[in-house]
Amino acid sequence: MSDKGFIDVQGVSIQFATRGSIVQAVKSVSLTVQPNEFVSLIGPSGCGKSTLLNIVAGFAKASSGQALLDGVPITGPGSERGVVFQQYSLFPWLTVRKNVEFGLRMSGVARGKRESSARTLLGLAGLLAFENHYPDQLSGGMKQRIGIVRALATSPQVLLMDEPFGALDTQTRTVMQEILTNMWQQFRISVLFVTHDIEEAVFLSDRIYVMTARPGRIKAEVRVPLPRPRMAAMTETPGFMELVHKLKGLIREESIAAMGSELKSGGLTGFGMDVGPQGVGQLL
Amino acid sequence: MSAEAMPATDGPIIRYFEREKLDEIAAPAQKTLRLPFWFSSDRVITVVSACLSIGCLFVIWYLGTRYRINLFIRFQNIPTPHEVFVQAGEVIGSTKFLINIGMSLERILLGFAIAIILGVPLGLLTGRYRRIRELVMPAVEVLRPIPAIAWVPMSIMLWPSNESSIIFITFIGAFFPILLNTIHGVEAMDGVLLRAAQCLGASEPRLFWHVILPGALSQIFTGLAIGMGVAWVSLIAAEMISGQFGVGYYTWEAYSLVNYPAIVLGMITIGMLGLLCSGAIRLIGRLTMPWLAFAPGSRK
Ligand SMILES: Nc1ncnc2c1ncn2[C@@H]1O[C@H](COP(=O)(O)OP(=O)(O)O)[C@@H](O)[C@H]1O
Ligand SMILES: [Mg+2]
Numbered sequence: 001m002s003d004k005g006f007i008d009v010q011g012v013s014i015q016f017a018t019r020g021s022i023v024q025a026v027k028s029v030s031l032t033v034q035p036n037e038f039v040s041l042i043g044p045s046g047c048g049k050s051t052l053l054n055i056v057a058g059f060a061k062a063s064s065g066q067a068l069l070d071g072v073p074i075t076g077p078g079s080e081r082g083v084v085f086q087q088y089s090l091f092p093w094l095t096v097r098k099n100v101e102f103g104l105r106m107s108g109v110a111r112g113k114r115e116s117s118a119r120t121l122l123g124l125a126g127l128l129a130f131e132n133h134y135p136d137q138l139s140g141g142m143k144q145r146i147g148i149v150r151a152l153a154t155s156p157q158v159l160l161m162d163e164p165f166g167a168l169d170t171q172t173r174t175v176m177q178e179i180l181t182n183m184w185q186q187f188r189i190s191v192l193f194v195t196h197d198i199e200e201a202v203f204l205s206d207r208i209y210v211m212t213a214r215p216g217r218i219k220a221e222v223r224v225p226l227p228r229p230r231m232a233a234m235t236e237t238p239g240f241m242e243l244v245h246k247l248k249g250l251i252r253e254e255s256i257a258a259m260g261s262e263l264k265s266g267g268l269t270g271f272g273m274d275v276g277p278q279g280v281g282q283l284l
Numbered sequence: 285m286s287a288e289a290m291p292a293t294d295g296p297i298i299r300y301f302e303r304e305k306l307d308e309i310a311a312p313a314q315k316t317l318r319l320p321f322w323f324s325s326d327r328v329i330t331v332v333s334a335c336l337s338i339g340c341l342f343v344i345w346y347l348g349t350r351y352r353i354n355l356f357i358r359f360q361n362i363p364t365p366h367e368v369f370v371q372a373g374e375v376i377g378s379t380k381f382l383i384n385i386g387m388s389l390e391r392i393l394l395g396f397a398i399a400i401i402l403g404v405p406l407g408l409l410t411g412r413y414r415r416i417r418e419l420v421m422p423a424v425e426v427l428r429p430i431p432a433i434a435w436v437p438m439s440i441m442l443w444p445s446n447e448s449s450i451i452f453i454t455f456i457g458a459f460f461p462i463l464l465n466t467i468h469g470v471e472a473m474d475g476v477l478l479r480a481a482q483c484l485g486a487s488e489p490r491l492f493w494h495v496i497l498p499g500a501l502s503q504i505f506t507g508l509a510i511g512m513g514v515a516w517v518s519l520i521a522a523e524m525i526s527g528q529f530g531v532g533y534y535t536w537e538a539y540s541l542v543n544y545p546a547i548v549l550g551m552i553t554i555g556m557l558g559l560l561c562s563g564a565i566r567l568i569g570r571l572t573m574p575w576l577a578f579a580p581g582s583r584k
Contacts, residue, residue, distance in 0.1 A: 059479055079485030089480040093498040093575050102494075103484035136578035154484060 004070055005157035005190035007033035007056060012065035014051050024215040025051045028065065031209050031218060033158065033190045040193045040201035042251065043211030043219075044258040049194040052216070053162050056192060057083050069158065079103055082151030086163040088143045090135040096146055097122065097131035103154035118153060125149050125183070141172040145179065152183070158190040165200070174232065177203055181230045198247045202240060203230055210250050213258035220250055363545040368552070371545035385553065387529040388519060391447075392561065395454025396515050403459050403511075404504060407466025408496055417467075424463065432457035432518035436525050450522045450530075457518030458511035465507025469500030502576060505569040512565055516558045531557065 014026040026048035033039045041049050054060040056067050058077040067074045069081065077083075090099050097118050104114035122128045125145055135143055144164055151159060165173045181204055184191060195201050201208050208222040224243060226234060234240050348359040363371075375381045410420045432453050443449035473496065481495045523532025535550030570576070 057479075057483055059482075077479070077482040079483065081483060083480070083483040085476050085480065087474070087476050089474075089476045091477060091480075091495065091498070092579065093501070093573065102481070102486075106481075106485040106487075106490060106494075134575040134578050136575065136580065150484070 003035045005033075005035045006070050007031075007158055007190060007192060008068040008071075009052070009056065010065050010068065012052065012055055012062040012067060014048065014055070014060070015063045027215040027217050029211075029216065029218055030065075031221075033192050035157075035190055036188045038184060038191045038193065038204055038206045040195055040205040040208045041211065042195055042198060042201050042208060042247070043216060044213050044251065044255040045196055046258060047211045047214050047254070048216030049196075049211060050162050053160055053192065053194050056158075057081060057160050079107060079154045080157050082154065082156035082159045084144070084147050084151050084159065084161040084164045086166045088135070088140065088147070088167075090143055090146060090150070092135050095132050095134055096127065096138070099135070099146060100150045100153050102150065107154065121149050121153055122146075124186070125179070139172075140168055141176055144168065144176060148180065148183065152187060152189075156189065158192065160192050162194045163196070164193075165197075166195075173197075173200070178230075178232055180204065185229050198244050198251060199235060202226075202243050202247065203235060208247065210247065211254070213254045219254065222247060361544060363548055367545040368548045371543075371549050375546070375549065381534070384529050384531050384534045385557070388523065388531045388557065391451050391454055391523075391530065392512075392515055392519055392557075395451045395519070396458050396512065398451075398455050399458035399462050399511060399515070400508070403462035403507075404466050407463045407504075407507075408470055408492060408500065410463075411467040411470025411500070412492075412496060424460070428460050428464075432514065433521040436522055439522075440526055446526055446528065450519065450527060453522040454515050454519045458515040461510040461514055462504070462507040465510065466500060466504050469503025469507075470496055472503065473499040501573055502569075505565065505573070508565050508569075509562055512561050513558070516554070516561070520554055 009029060009031045011028045011030055012026060013024070013028050016023045016025055029048075029052060031039070031041075041052065043049055051060065055062050056069075056074060058074050058081065074081075090096075091102065094102065097115070100118040100121060101114045104117065109117075119128060119131065122131055125148075127142065127146060127149065130138060130142065135146070138146070144167075147164065148159075148161075165176050168176060177200055184204075191204075193201070193204060202224055205224050208224060209218050210220040210222065211217065212219045222243070226237075226239060226243075342365065345362075346365055347353070348357075349362050349364040351359075353359045406420065409416050411417070435453050435456050436449075439449040439452050440446075443452055477495060477499060478491065481491055486494060519530070520532035520535075523530035524536040527533035531550055531553050535547055535554070538544070538546030538550055
C-alpha cells in the first residue's frame with residue numbers, strides 16, 4: 001500500500017471547436033482522488049466524463065485549469081497511469097500473455113521476469129489457462145478482464161477506467177464488478193472510474209461525483225459509507241438501495257436537462273410534439 | 285381456453301434441473317477422429333472444383349485447335365496442347381531455359397525487395413504523420429497513374445545497364461500498391477490501440493515497431509500480393525521490349541522465330557511463376573500473422 005496516486009483536477013474547462021461553433025464540453029471541474037481511493041464519475045451521456053478522464057490520462061489538454069498527479073502536472077500519457085477503455089483495446093496480434101507483458105516490455109524488463117509476472121497476474125485473475133490464446137478467441141468479459149490485468153502489470157499508481165463494462169451484458173457486468181472490487185482490494189491503488197450505471201458506481205466506490213448535463217460541471221459529491229469488502233448481497237441492503245435512489249434522483253434531473261438541450265435543436269419535432277426544454281420535465 | 289392448456293398452478297414456483305458439472309463444460313471438446321484429408325468430403329469437393337476449373341480451359345484449347353475453329357477468333361496458328369507438351373519436354377532440361385527462369389526470378393525478387401524496403405517504411409511514416417503525408421502524397425498521386433510499362437523508354441535512358449532498368453520497372457510496378465496499402469493500413473488502425481500502447485509507456489519509435497507495423501500488417505500483405513501481380517506484368521513487358529534472357533524475352537523471341545508452341549510454353553511458365561510467387565506471399569502472410577485465423581470475417 002502506498003501513499004502515492006493522488007489525483008487533483010483543478011478548475012478544468014474543455015472546449016471543442018467544431019466547424020465554426022465552439023462546444024463547451026466541461027466547465028470548471030475540480031475533483032480529487034485520494035491515494036488508494038475508489039472514486040466514480042457519473043453523469044448523463046455526453047456530459048464530458050470521457051473528456052475529463054482523457055485529461056487525466058494525458059490524451060487531451062484542458063482549455064484552462066490543470067490536472068496533477070502527486071503534485072506534478074499531467075502533460076501526456078504515462079505508465080504510472082493505467083487506462084482501461086470501453087472498447088476492447090487488446091492488441092489482436094499478441095497472445096493474452098504478451099498483451100499483459102506489453103507495458104513491462106516497453107519499460108525494458110527482461111523477458112524471463114516479465115513472463116513470470118504476467119503469469120502471476122493472469123493466475124490471480126483466473127486467466128492463466130488462456131495465456132496463449134489470441135484476443136479474438138475470447139469473450140468480451142474475458143477481454144476486459146485482461147485489459148484490466150494489462151493496465152495493472154506495470155504497477156501504476158492510479159487506474160483510470162472509462163465505462164469498462166459498458167459493452168458487456170448485465171450478468172457478465174455484475175460478475176466483473178465483483179472481480180474488480182476484489183482485485184482493487186488486493187492491489188489498493190487509486191481508481192477513477194467513469195460510468196453511467198448508478199448501481200455499479202455505488203457498489204464499487206468510496207466516493208461518487210455526479211456531473212451535470214453538458215457543459216459538464218460537478219453537481220454533487222456522494223460518500224458511499226458501505227463496508228468493505230463489498231459483496232454482491234450488499235446490493236439488496238437498505239443502505240445500498242437508499243443511495244441508489246438518491247443518485248437516481250440527481251441523475252434524472254440531468255438526463256432530462258440533457259434531452260432538453262437536444263430538443264432545442266428539434267429533437268422531437270418529427271413526432272409532431274411541441275415541447276421545449278421546460279416542457280419535457282412536465283411531460284415525463 | 286381448455287383446462288389442459290392452462291399453466292400448472294400447483295407445485296413449486298422454480299423447478300431445478302440437474303446442472304452439468306462445471307469441469308465438463310470447461311473441458312476442451314473431444315478430439316474427433318480425423319480422416320486423412322483426401323477422404324473428407326470437403327477436400328474432395330475442393331479438389332474436384334479445381335480440376336473442373338482448369339479442365340475447362342484445356343477442353344476449350346483442345347477443341348479449338350483440334351477442329352481449327354475460325355469464327356472471328358482464329359485458332360489456325362495456335363499450337364495444340366500436344367505440340368506444347370512436346371516443346372516443354374525438349375526445353376525443360378536445357379540450361380538456356382533454366383537461365384531464363386532464373387533471370388526473371390532474380391529480377392522480380394530484387395525489384396520487389398527494393399519496393400518493400402522503400403514502400404513499407406515510407407507508407408508507415410506517411411500514414412502516421414500529416415506533415416509527411418502532405419509532402420509525399422502529391423508526388424505519389426502524379427506518378428501513380430503512369431503504368432510501369434510507360435516507364436520503359438525513360439528507364440532505359442536513366443539507368444546505366446539493361447539489367448538495372450528492367451529491375452527498376454519491376455520495382456515501380458510493385459512500389460505503389462505496397463506504399464498505398466501500407467498507408468491505408470496505418471490510417472485504418474483503431475486509435476484506441478495507439479492510446480493503449482502510449483499509456484503503457486510506448487515511446488514513438490517503439491509505437492512504430494510494436495503497434496503500427498503489426499496493426500497495419502494484414503493490409504501491408506494485401507499490398508504485397510497486389511504488388512507482386514503488378515511486378516510480374518511490368519517485368520514481362522520490360523523483358524519483351526528491352527530484355528536479354530528472362531521468360532518474357534523467351535516468349536517474345538519465340539514469336540519472332542515463328543516457334544508457336546514456345547509462345548504458349550512461355551505463357552504457361554509465366555503464369556506458373558506468378559502463381560508460385562503470390563502463393564509464397566500468402567503462405568508467408570499466414571505464418572507471420574497467426575492471429576488472423578481467429579479474426580471475425582465474412583468469408584464462407
Ligand atoms: N474531439 C471532439 N470534438 C468535438 N466535440 C467533442 C469531442 N470529444 C467530445 N466532444 C463532445 O463533448 C461532449 C462530451 O463528450 P464525452 O466526454 O465523450 O461524454 P461522455 O463520456 O460523458 O458521454 C459531447 O457532447 C461530445 O460531443
Ligand atoms: Mg464516454
